[in-house]
Amino acid sequence: MSSTPVGSREIRGFRAGDGPPLVAAWCRSAPVDPITPDRFRTLVLLDANFDPEGLRVAVAGGRLLGAAYAVRRLTPLHGTDLEPEQGWIPFFFVDPAARGQGLGRLLLTDALNWLRAQGRTTVDFSSYTPHYILPGLDAATYPEAAKLLDSLEFRTLYEAAAMDRSLVGHRMPxxxxxxxxxxxxxxxxxxxxxxxxxxxxxxxxxxxxxxxxxxxxxxxxxxxxxxxxxxxxx
Ligand SMILES: CC(C)(COP(=O)(O)OP(=O)(O)OC[C@H]1O[C@@H](n2cnc3c(N)ncnc32)[C@H](O)[C@@H]1OP(=O)(O)O)[C@@H](O)C(=O)NCCC(=O)NCCS
Known part of the structure; x- marks a missing residue:
């Protein structure tokens, strides 16, 4: 699968030059969970399982409007198990200026089709190791994504809990x-x-x-x- 023209928009695999606009569009799209170029490089580009064709980007008129990332194992996490039926979607987003026109659904469907073409029959959102980006979908922060995933029949597998506290002025009780x-x-x-x-x-x-x-x-x-x-x- 290489590229899918959609009107004047095109959905295609990642190419050199996409990184900086992708990181910038990501930060506009998910300001609560921004990413830095360093983190993008480590978690995505340097991942041994990274396949540029799996990182689907939507472009129109030279502008990157959104992305959906699909990944499957090329290297086992442990032993020799390549989990051949399993794929993951660690993230997806559409630039706020391009929302509500069907692009999110198109990108996600394109990413799922790519995984299917790689023989994947099960796809999980977010729980990809070793490089998960979000611990799960925060439906309160991303209600549109929750609706979209639900409409594509994604269901909650488990819930992740997180905790934090300020260390300023902390002393051991x-x-x-x-x-x-x-x-x-x-x-x-x-x-x-x-x-x-x-x-x-x-x-x-x-x-x-x-x-x-x-x-x-x-x-x-x-x-x-x-x-x-x-x-x-x-
Ligand atoms: C989720 C997101 C990608 C949707 O992008 P989009 O291009 O606006 O989506 P589409 O126009 O294709 O709509 C697809 C579905 O999303 C849901 N959706 C989109 N906008 C919505 C809104 N304002 N309210 C409720 N649901 C909405 C609907 O289920 C919609 O399907 P429908 O049109 O059949 O009702 C976009 O809102 C986004 O980037 N959000 C912030 C980042 C994010 O949440 N990422 C996921 C976690 S990594």
């Missing part, structure tokens, strides 16, 4: 410090893993949580993240 001291007396140790501890930590993450956690620990530390970003309890 007394009850937490007391609990830490009690546990330390019982022999628990809290702290940064030593290099040799990483072997057990990665095995624990991969076997008891998900394989993607093992990968994340490996790649973060190999990529230069300081080990004290990790706190382990033994």
């Amino acid at each position: 007394d009850a937490v410090a007391r609990r830490r001291d009690e546990l330390a007396l019982q022999g628990y140790r809290f702290g940064t893993p030593a290099d040799d501890d990483l072997v057990e930590l990665i095995a624990l993450a991969g076997n008891h949580f998900t394989r993607d956690w093992a990968r994340a620990i490996r790649e973060c530390l190999a990529g230069g993240a300081p080990a004290d970003r990790i706190v382990v309890v033994r």
Whole structure:
């Protein structure tokens, strides 16, 4: 599949030169979840599974109006399983100035058709690892996308929870410090893993949580993240 002309609009695969206008249109389209060129490069362009034909872009008169990203595994996440039936849509958007004219549906349908042409029979929105971009669809922030996905028969698989707190002025609550001291007396140790501890930590993450956690620990530390970003309890 190469390109589909739609009136004066064309939907086609990603080409050199599309990145900067795509990032700019993304930021206009989803100002709550903007992306930087660096993050786009890391999460999309440098992903071993990136296939430029899967990143469908809509252009008209030389302007990029929107995009829908379809991806499937070319490299297994672990072992040799290429998950040959599975595809993902990590993101899609239409520039606010071009909305309400059917382009979102067209882009998403085009991306789904591309996945179908690659033999994919199941497609999930957002839950792509290793490079997920959104933890799921926030229907309160993106009600139009929720309606569009619903009309294409996407259904909620599970809900992701997130938490955050400001660290400005934060001090450890007394009850937490007391609990830490009690546990330390019982022999628990809290702290940064030593290099040799990483072997057990990665095995624990991969076997008891998900394989993607093992990968994340490996790649973060190999990529230069300081080990004290990790706190382990033994
Ligand atoms: C979701 C989005 C891509 C839709 O783009 P669009 O070009 O306006 O969509 P279309 O004109 O093709 O409409 C497709 C469907 O979207 C839904 N939709 C679009 N605009 C809507 C609105 N204002 N209110 C409710 N539903 C709406 C409808 O289900 C519509 O189908 P219908 O026309 O048969 O009713 C666009 O609103 C957008 O980019 N939103 C912000 C980014 C985003 O939400 N991305 C998804 C998460 S990554």
